[in-house]
Amino acid sequence: MPTAIIADDERLMRDQLRMRLEQVWPELEILGEAKNGEEAVELVNELKPDFTFLDIRMPGKTGMEAAAEIGNKSNVVFVTAYDAYAVEAFERGAVDYVLKPPEPERLKVTVERLKGRLSSPAASAAQGADMAAILSQLAEKIATPKQKYLQWIQASIGSDLRMIPVEEILFFRSDEKYTCVQTDKFEALIRKPVRDLADELDPSLFWQIHRATLVNVNAIEGVTRDIRGRHLVMIKGRPDKLEVSRSFLHLFKQM
Incomplete structure (x- = not known):
């Protein structure tokens, strides 16, 4: 059975994502949950899940910082509330993502991509090897716009x-x-x-x-x-x- 962990600092969001995943991918076993990036890295090292669902913004160690540490130990799936512009950045970076709130129809598309990674270990290995470059690209694309000051x-x-x-x-x-x-x-x-x-x-x-x-x-x-x-x-x-x-x-x- 495929396995996963969920990392999000909001309990309600973790519960909702778990519920939606059970609906669209009942075979997926959720091994544990984390409240921040540091706990997520610890769980990955301990439980070795196939997938790690990481919220982008978490207190302490962020999802992107945690992803850099996780590397190829687990397939990273970013959970984000970003708009269409940011989603385009994720797609160009060949990174799997889930939009908040996780709607079943959208989640099905992501799940199909994740199943494809399970059947193609080479794709998963490539994502892990390129994680540093992918994160750098994403950080540039989804960076908070600079505040516009009075001129x-x-x-x-x-x-x-x-x-x-x-x-x-x-x-x-x-x-x-x-x-x-x-x-x-x-x-x-x-x-x-x-x-x-x-x-x-x-x-x-x-x-x-x-x-x-x-x-x-x-x-x-x-x-x-x-x-x-x-x-x-x-x-x-x-x-x-x-x-x-x-x-x-x-x-x-x-x-």
């Missing part, structure tokens, strides 16, 4: 609206109602608070140095202390000195 700020200058490129902004400083947008040439006002801007601006370009202040890294001339011991950021070419909260001092340890 422009729409701000008021008197009765006019101005579109300001973020790289031209020296700092943002909020009061109770408005946030001041300071450039080298002018000052403008927006209603968005610093706490929201901090999530929408590239953190490698803008550092939050106070709950009410964001500063452009390229505009920082240096850091000084006043007679009260407060740390103040000096801005290139300007008299402004921006206070640094104690909780943000770690940003300047490298300076």
Whole structure:
């Protein structure tokens, strides 16, 4: 009889996959279950299943990290909630997969492929030998897209609206109602608070140095202390000195 283990950090998903596999492949014997990638590797070494169903995202050791360790010890089947784009990556990588939630009709297609691997040991051996290359390709295809940060700020200058490129902004400083947008040439006002801007601006370009202040890294001339011991950021070419909260001092340890 063919054998398998199931690895998923969600108990309900393990139960559902087990139930669906029993429906579409009653001959398959589930030898054990794992809650994370580390347990999955241990079970593979101990039980030597024909197939290992691995959730992609698990705490600690992920499914892809576990697959790299498992290699050709077991046929890896990734369990994923990814969309059609990611599924295309799996298919091009010649990797077996199960979509969440595991619907019987979809699962039947995967099961037929897995049965083919049992009847063709050469195919299984090839997958194991190429696992490192396959995982590298998959990691590139299904990587989390980079966050898109604000490129422009729409701000008021008197009765006019101005579109300001973020790289031209020296700092943002909020009061109770408005946030001041300071450039080298002018000052403008927006209603968005610093706490929201901090999530929408590239953190490698803008550092939050106070709950009410964001500063452009390229505009920082240096850091000084006043007679009260407060740390103040000096801005290139300007008299402004921006206070640094104690909780943000770690940003300047490298300076």
